[in-house]
Amino acid sequence: MTELTHPAYGELRQVTPTAAVLLQNNPNMMTLDGTNTWILRAGGGSVVVDPGQLGDDHIDRLAALGPVDLVLLTHGHFDHSQAAAEFAQRVQAPVRAQDDQWCVDAEPLTDGERIPVGDLDIEVLLTPGHTSDSLCLRIDGAVLTGDTILGRGTTIVAHPDGRLAPYLDSLHRLAALPEGVIGLPGHGPELPDVAGTARQYLEHRQARLEQVRTALDKIGPTATAREVVELVYADVPEILWPAAELSVHAQLDYLQGR
Numbered sequence: 001m002t003e004l005t006h007p008a009y010g011e012l013r014q015v016t017p018t019a020a021v022l023l024q025n026n027p028n029m030m031t032l033d034g035t036n037t038w039i040l041r042a043g044g045g046s047v048v049v050d051p052g053q054l055g056d057d058h059i060d061r062l063a064a065l066g067p068v069d070l071v072l073l074t075h076g077h078f079d080h081s082q083a084a085a086e087f088a089q090r091v092q093a094p095v096r097a098q099d100d101q102w103c104v105d106a107e108p109l110t111d112g113e114r115i116p117v118g119d120l121d122i123e124v125l126l127t128p129g130h131t132s133d134s135l136c137l138r139i140d141g142a143v144l145t146g147d148t149i150l151g152r153g154t155t156i157v158a159h160p161d162g163r164l165a166p167y168l169d170s171l172h173r174l175a176a177l178p179e180g181v182i183g184l185p186g187h188g189p190e191l192p193d194v195a196g197t198a199r200q201y202l203e204h205r206q207a208r209l210e211q212v213r214t215a216l217d218k219i220g221p222t223a224t225a226r227e228v229v230e231l232v233y234a235d236v237p238e239i240l241w242p243a244a245e246l247s248v249h250a251q252l253d254y255l256q257g258r
């Protein structure tokens, strides 16, 4: 078996029989190696998921891969969605997302919807939490997870749009998938068993919630998110603390039952 290489900027890499990835060269602390743009193809149908952000030749490379029937977005964060409208115009395809503001010449996606394109049969699973408009896309044997589950580490709950209670529900939904369904994330390498990873995420969230409860006991009820971060995320590089603060806000909201 050949070892997977991720990243491989600018080279289309086939991951499953129907899903290939083109990794955008936009790495940073939030995008990990960069944005994964997924190209789904079967029976003459072609769907591009998350065309990425503007500012380089990424959509030129995507457009050069051939005709596109449909563009889908896993959520509206700019590193996934910014290039969508321009790319869609280039390849003359509609754009669909959960949030109407990203749709071009098409309706918003709904939970449980099946999208037939060529021999592709894509099932929409709304999985709010990372953002309110986050969703996953199920194809045979795999699930595109956007930023709901990443290929490495954990994701953030982007408070106030992202919320912890729906995020935990979404993780439970993914944890209930059959064993061995491959996770195709928005950032980082693919995952061999997305349900198993979802269960790890749930354990991690519960552990963090316990830590936040303990921190609140220690600092008192007037604790700021920053104070909680300094106690609870001491193991995380300080450069990630602003992102952690968003998650702590989401956790404080959750604990206060708002």
Ligand SMILES: [Zn+2]
Residues within 6 Å of the ligand: 075, 077, 130, 147
């Ligand atoms: Zn995101």
